[in-house]
Amino acid sequence: MQIIRIHLALFGLVAVMLALPAQSEVYLTPEKFLSESFAGAVPTPKIVWLTGALAQQAEAVLGHKAAALRIRYWAMGARSAWILDEIGKTEAITAGFVIENQKIAQVQVLEFRESRGFEVRHPFFTNQFIGLELQENSRLSDPVDGISGATLSVRAMESMAKFSLLLARHVAASESATP
Amino acid sequence: MRAGPRNSALMRWHRRIGLVAAALIVVLAVSGVALNHTSELGLDRTHITGFWLPDWPGAQSDAQMHGYSVGQYQVTILEDRVFLDGGMIAQTIDGSVGAVKIPNAIAVAGRTEILLLAENGDLIERITALPTPLAGIGVTPDGRVAIALAPDLVFTSDISLLEWQQVRDPRIVWAATSIIPANIREQILLAHRGAGVSLERIVLDVHSGRIFGRYGPWLMDGAAIFLLMLAMTGILGWLCGRNRKEDT
Numbered sequence: 001m002q003i004i005r006i007h008l009a010l011f012g013l014v015a016v017m018l019a020l021p022a023q024s025e026v027y028l029t030p031e032k033f034l035s036e037s038f039a040g041a042v043p044t045p046k047i048v049w050l051t052g053a054l055a056q057q058a059e060a061v062l063g064h065k066a067a068a069l070r071i072r073y074w075a076m077g078a079r080s081a082w083i084l085d086e087i088g089k090t091e092a093i094t095a096g097f098v099i100e101n102q103k104i105a106q107v108q109v110l111e112f113r114e115s116r117g118f119e120v121r122h123p124f125f126t127n128q129f130i131g132l133e134l135q136e137n138s139r140l141s142d143p144v145d146g147i148s149g150a151t152l153s154v155r156a157m158e159s160m161a162k163f164s165l166l167l168a169r170h171v172a173a174s175e176s177a178t179p
Numbered sequence: 180m181r182a183g184p185r186n187s188a189l190m191r192w193h194r195r196i197g198l199v200a201a202a203l204i205v206v207l208a209v210s211g212v213a214l215n216h217t218s219e220l221g222l223d224r225t226h227i228t229g230f231w232l233p234d235w236p237g238a239q240s241d242a243q244m245h246g247y248s249v250g251q252y253q254v255t256i257l258e259d260r261v262f263l264d265g266g267m268i269a270q271t272i273d274g275s276v277g278a279v280k281i282p283n284a285i286a287v288a289g290r291t292e293i294l295l296l297a298e299n300g301d302l303i304e305r306i307t308a309l310p311t312p313l314a315g316i317g318v319t320p321d322g323r324v325a326i327a328l329a330p331d332l333v334f335t336s337d338i339s340l341l342e343w344q345q346v347r348d349p350r351i352v353w354a355a356t357s358i359i360p361a362n363i364r365e366q367i368l369l370a371h372r373g374a375g376v377s378l379e380r381i382v383l384d385v386h387s388g389r390i391f392g393r394y395g396p397w398l399m400d401g402a403a404i405f406l407l408m409l410a411m412t413g414i415l416g417w418l419c420g421r422n423r424k425e426d427t
Contacts, residue, residue, distance in 0.1 A: 030308065045308070045341045069303045072341070085305075115393060 024091075024113040027121055030083050033096040033108055034074055037081045045072050046171075054170050061138050061162040062086070071167060079105070080171060082164040086156040088114045093156050097129075097164035102172065104129045104161060117153030125154075134165035186419040193412040200405035207402055210386035214379075222379040243275075244367065246359035247287075250280035252298070253363055254287055257371055261287055261294060265366030268300045277316040277354030279324065286324050286340070288316035288354075293324070295340060309343055310334050317353035325351045 034042045049070045050058050058066045067085070074081045079100045085092040091113035098106035107129045109121035119125060125147060133141040140162060146154045217223050247254045255262040256275040262268065263285075274290035284303060287294040291311040295303040315327035325335045326343070333351065334343040359367075384390040388399035 047339060047341070067302060068305060069297065069301055072304065072308070 024111065025118070026111045028096070028108055028110045030094075030096070030110060033083070033110055034081055037096070037098045037106060038074065038076055038079070041076075043074050043076045045074055047072055048167055048171055054166075057138070057166055057170075058163060061134075061166050062159050066163075073167065073171065075171065078172075080168050082167060083110065084160045084163060086160045086163075088117055088153040088156045090114070093120070093153060093160075095157060095160050097161060099164055099168035102133055102165065102169055104132050104165065106130070107157075107161065109157075112153075114153060117147075117150035119147045119150050120153045120157050125157075129157075129161050132161065132165075134162055134169065138162065138166075140165075186416055189412050189416040189419060193409065193416055196405055196408050196412065200402055200409070203399070203402035204406060206385060207399065207406075210382050213382050214386055217379045217382075222382055223377055225378040227378060227381065244359060244364070245275040246357050246363075247278040247354055248357040249278045249285055249354075252280070252285060253357075253360065254278040254285060255359055255363065255367055256287070257367060260371065261296075262363075262367050262370070263296070263300045265363040265370070266300065267367075267370045268296065268302075270294055270296075270302055270305075274313075276313045277356075279316055279318040279352075279354050281318060281324055282322045286316060288313050288326065293326075293340070304340075306340055309336075315353050317351040320350050325353075327353070 031042075047070050048054075050066050050068070055066065071082070071084070079098060082097045082099070083094065084097065085094050087093070093109060093114065094111040096106075096108045096110050097104060107126040109126070112118050112121060125145075128142075128144045129140075132144075135141055140158065144154070144158055144161075213220060213222065244255060244257045247256075253264050255265075256272060256278075259271040259273065260267060261270045261272055272287060272289035272294055273292060276288035276290060278285060278287040283298065285296045285298065287296060290313055291307065293306040293309065293313075293316070295306060297303055309326065310328055310332075312328065313326050314329060317325040317327070319325055319335055323335050323338060324340055325333060325346075327333045333346055335346050335351075336343050381390070386399075388395035388397070391398055
């Protein structure tokens, strides 16, 4: 009788597992990230369209076609903030990047939806990006140390870092070209 | 010969572990044998459609299909997938609130986001910076998107959908579900169900435990640990029995 009860409990456990939603953890809301990035004075958002040469360059740094045709950003002086999504293994990682004078000034993982690889949110990893630039060969100016067991999440973070630098460079060039 | 107290305790645990783990070990063993002979059994060539398990294509029925007539286009949301005129757009959405046509684009609303689509179905932007949860989406006479959180809580966007402002405007035309033409419904169901799931994948998911969800592999890890414990208690029990025999 006891064994039957144990087996029923096991089946109950399986039923609970089936009902569990996909794992997703929000570490920082976009609003809070922007507020922290601009000391509470968040500028109005702007848009950059991924067309022509920029779309091709975006494909080169991401390794695939960008998911959307336009990207929203926030800028004040030489500082711009970008909130990007990139798939690690199967789910999107949302991260915020602050670029200042074409260098990464801040990186934060805002939302992580994968079942593994969440270590990329820790400062020991994100701090490696501070001060990095995008080189002409579409690589970061310094290599970023990976994390064992989080290879795809690390790769997604590197892609987003390069993408944010590319977009910031494009925006700066467009603004300087505008009379 | 009567077994010693240590040996009988071991055997008691051996029996308990065996009985508790029996169901899982049977699943592991049967699926393992089947996986070793996938080609001979034809598991890789057999596809199952309309299977009831979640997360597999073909699992869903058409019960939750919502259609919206958007200008000359038909937008349909089935589960979390968006279809434009019968073709699946590679986008997911968190609910089905409505869809409207605005100049050069289509706005499709979920509960907490709006997918801004080009007329060919390409994603312009997934807009999440907006008041939520959405209860309705509409369009103003000058072609701007309006959203409703409640009947008296309505916001309209600027032309680029960057910022939202609360308004009181009775001239908004709100999106409403429409009848999905039979040919489009058929195309959507066909695209959604796909070729089905191979029996090999189902058996593989059963063997690994992934079929039971996120913690399923842990359940199968537990079964493996039980197997190890069975082996250890079995060997220890046998050793204890043999020592006792030699002593007597």
